[in-house]
Amino acid sequence: MKIIVLILSLILGSQSCSKRESISITASNQKLYFNGKIYTVNESQPWAEAMIIEKNKIVFVGSNSEARNALDNAVEEIDLKGKLVLPGFHDVHMHPMEVGATSTTFTLDENEEDINNYLPIIKQASQEQIDNDWLIGFGHSINTLLTSEESPLLLLDEIVPNRPVIIMEHTSHSMWVNSKALELADFTDSSENPTGGILMKEAGKLNGILIDNAGDIVFQIAQKSLENSNNEYDGMVNYVLPELAKNGITSVSDARTYWKRNQHKVWQQLAEDKMLTARFNLGLWAYPEADDDAQITSLKSLFSNNKNSLLKINQIKLYSDGITHNTTAALHTDYHVDYFNKTTNNGLNYFSENRIAKYIRELEGVGFDFHIHAIGNRGVHEAINAIENASNLENRHRLTHVEMVDSEDITRFKQLNITADAQVAGEFTKPEFWQENVELVGTTLANNLVPIKSLTDANVRLTLSSDWNVSTLNPFVGIQNAVTRNPQNISLEEAIKGYTINGAYVMRQENEVGSLEVGKLADFIVVDQNIFTIPTNQINQTKVIRTVFNGNEIYKK
Template identity: 60%
Template sequence: MKPILILLSLILSNTSCNNDDNKTTSIVQSDQKVYYNAKIYTVNTSQKWAEAMIIEGKNITFIGSDIEAKNIANKNAAYINLEGAVVLPGIHDVHMHPLEASSENFLFILNEEETNVENYTSTIQNALSVNPDAEWLLGWGHSFYALLDAERSPLAILDDISTTRPILIMEQTSHSFWANSKALELAGIHENTPNPVGGIYMKEEDGSLNGILIDNAGNELLDMVLSPTQKTIENDYQGFKNYGLVELRKNGITSVCDARTYWKRDHHLIWKRLEEEGNLTVRANLGLWAYPSENDASQIATLQSLYSNDPNSFLKINQIKLYSDGIIHQTTSAMEEDYLVNFFKEPTNNGLSYFNKNRIADYINQLETTGFDLHIHAIGNRGIRETLDAIEQSGTARGRHRITHLEFVNESDLARFAQLNVTADCQVAGDFTNPEHWSENDELIGSSNTQKVVPIKSLIQANARLTLSSDWDVSNLNPFVGMQHAVTRVPENISLEEAIKAYTINGAYVMRQEDKVGSLEVGKLADFIVLNQDIFEIEPNAIGQTRVDLTVLNGEIIYER
């Protein structure tokens, strides 16, 4: 569908689809729009398919056939001919990091595919020279294994670039950081500094620091660096407004969950500013970050004070994000058994716990009554089991909690998701989640644990509610890449209808807005997208090439390709 056809349809199709010869076409004259000649997949089980949809203001007032739409539309209705295009409800991406993905506080990007860490130096040196006034040189994108495979200390490599200006680089998954000596000095980190909860300061064989900060050890340093200033806030705001929100609209995403709202960095205030200034073009639920090293009583009180659930607002602060564990490739996911390699020479070698079972249960107990739902990161089978245990211990029917990532799930835990009403939030947009990559973790946890990585089919067969999300910018933002992978990842593949449901009505449920959006039904708000190809008819391996031609939010066009 060419973009110009929409405008022409508004001007011309009104006459061809209505027998009132005296009528003139004008969008201004009518608040009623008739989208017709479409293939509308509603995600409504009682009426899966339709040809036409009538929108009045921000509401859907009719779903059905072209003929019925023509018969009930008012005489001044504007007609939009979609020329047989597929229409879906607006996409819900309930796990992403849009401010972090858009932030202008990071000044350079490294290539995660680079295996020789020495080859990073020219990019870092260039960033240092072109940013002479930057108090901290922040970068992003390297591979953890590139640092491990380096022939000399990663700390020495950065110190060769500068020992007078602090350099801090976030690994491409955000679960580790690479720092030079000046950065460690300013943070007060030395070889005798105890590891923080959920984190590790990596060391050389002689006990000296090697510049790699694992999980929360790096998070805490970044929190110090990005303590809010007028500049850091403006960098986040402008990046999200001018890049992040544009990307969301372009990809048909009308509802999101910010999966890590750093309230100490004033991220929640940036979201509020966007809404107050009329620049927020997405429905958003913020997941306030639970800092692992904070005193629980004072942190819970702060989180409760930030709760906001205005039904008339696009923006709601009604979720809490916390981590149970780390990630598999750094051996920090919480596993039932020890890893087969030992990177850290710590007393235990079965992963980290940011929040243990009892702390998670306590947060659920105190925050669920406020109205918060918890969004809990758990990748390893032990982390997942302990999280389910915590929800079983403290959760009530009021909660709509979810566990995200779910890479290594015990068979015995699959049924517990439905039993406890816990949503299984999974990401399969990244190539690393495809079956051909599962064996890459054999050397870490053994092949017996890598047979069903991210078991979305098994979860659905166990009657779990499944959502699919991007984890942007760890993985591709395009939801159709995620759908393609979901339907092709044999043996853990699902149907296209199940994948669409996971990106729409199931996402609406975890955002507590399934009565308003997530499916196309009379009485719901008009959030929908128009696609450039029929994903129901093409080969599954071509679904990821789908593009969004039109994104409509609250009845208004917010993107046109």
């Protein structure tokens, strides 16, 4: 094999390298990507024309002419034809294994306003899926159930009386169930609300609507009936991983790994079988109803942070509160409507401030970073307090969703090194839809949802993510919304950082990926249009035409 060693002695600040160094290049293992518009997300060298990849690493970033001088004829050349190149996207909050599982047997329309129009679909699914122990559906709107003049429980019992039914609302924060499902969960009319959840009742009787963790408890029972199937593994291989590659996503944080259902073992099997085509960090789910000491012991035993593996189990996912449209996001003030006739009407806590602090104290030292769901201003405030009181500030903790944040808490993100993780790909986060929340939380809170500009103006580290499948996983939808959602909009450069280098930071891999620099791993994408020059309202039409992961092309359009 012919080895050509080229010593590139470049002065400080040159286009191709930020410091003087020698690069040893083996031509037969090289690929030259040239004639591109390469946005590196490297502040010292933001733009380039060419990159040289050796095996799985970037060994050169600079101009076409400099790249030519470093090569001979044996190299593989890829002409980018002027296309835009970006680092591979990070999505640090999605639910890939849940998306890939094929347990859902029917889907309802979240825009349907009449509960009776759901019933024929459910009945047909029950007749077609006779071999399943549970009938599992997805997609309805809780408002359709809440406004029903008939009991949602009795309607389900009438059409499916003999086996359990559970239907997940489109946000996953409530479930619609029949009596068989309630029976298997030991929920009765006299049952107390579980931690982080509400058993909805009418005149003291269960009505079939389970809010937040009450629904999740039953859903986990339903999912356990499918444990011996390969649906999660197959769904990842056949659907999720190809979709990630198609959308240019090369790093992911799984935002809820149900370890009691052995989902982490499915992930480990995927890694062992070398099926993974992205870098994954798992966020182990902290079960709200669990005994804290026993759960913490179990979580400690699952920690895994092998630097050479594409799979790391190094994050904890827990919820501070619920969501706004269920009136379970934790507020400092009461909601303007009362769905549950509770003594307090300012939302709920899955984990209290003190419990969050306990988990941080016990698990941060093991190496876990925390991924904390916090939507209401009280939920955000309490989560920040917990980090301030329990963390050593060497953490990479983040709060996700951050829909309502008090101005005095915004500066605390920066002070405590907390990352704000926001999802703006969903239509509901656009300013034109904010008024829909006025009847629930009032004008002041409703008119400043997901304040990403306020956060970046305060120099808070911001990541942008999808919460797939609540919203589309397409990063270009999120980027367009981030730069156009005036008055809470940010620059294009900040939006790209939110999907690249900032995501790499919270996954503890900013020295390996997240920007295109000499010495980093070759994760990058080529897209069909230059999002820096087109109108901002066309960014969401951008298509990935090539995805390179770890030096290998995993998608080409």
